[in-house]
Amino acid sequence: xxxxxxxxxxxxxxxxxxxxxxxxxxxxxxxxxxxxxxxxxxxxxxxxxxxxxxxxxxxxxxxxxxxxxxxxxxxxxxxxxxxxxxxxxxx
Numbered sequence: 588x589x590x591x592x593x594x595x596x597x598x599x600x601x602x603x604x605x606x607x608x609x610x611x612x613x614x615x616x617x618x619x620x621x622x623x624x625x626x627x628x629x630x631x632x633x634x635x636x637x638x639x640x641x642x643x644x645x646x647x648x649x650x651x652x653x654x655x656x657x658x659x660x661x662x663x664x665x666x667x668x669x670x671x672x673x674x675x676x677x678x
Contacts, residue, residue: 589609590675591606591607591608591676592604592605592607593605593672593675593676595656595672596656597655597656597657598656598657598658599620599656599657600620601619601655601656601658602618602619602656603616603617603652603655604617605652605672605676606676607639607676611639612639612640613636613637613638613639614636614637614638614639614645614648615634615636616635616636616637616648616651616652617633617634617635618632618634618651618652618655618656619631620633620655633655635651635652636648639676640678642677645670645674645677648673649667649669649673650666650669653666653668656669
């Protein structure tokens with residue numbers, strides 16, 4: 588079994604997609620944050636990447652993902668919840 592994509596939604600209403608294409612050494616994380624503006628609701632899209640072999644890069648991406656999805660800067664244990672998801676796609 589191989590996991591290639593994980594979709595998650597945070598308490599803030601933001602969503603995230605963690606994915607890795609077959610044979611690629613890069614994990615791509617897409618964060619979509621809803622924004623209310625003068626012209627209605629729209630989303631801000633952020634794309635982050637981490638090496639499938641670099642735990643430091645994966646943790647940095649997990650930190651950004653946690654903050655966007657939870658709507659606040661989290662504790663180490665909160666970040667690790669997202670880090671474990673990213674590790675599912677890592678080498």
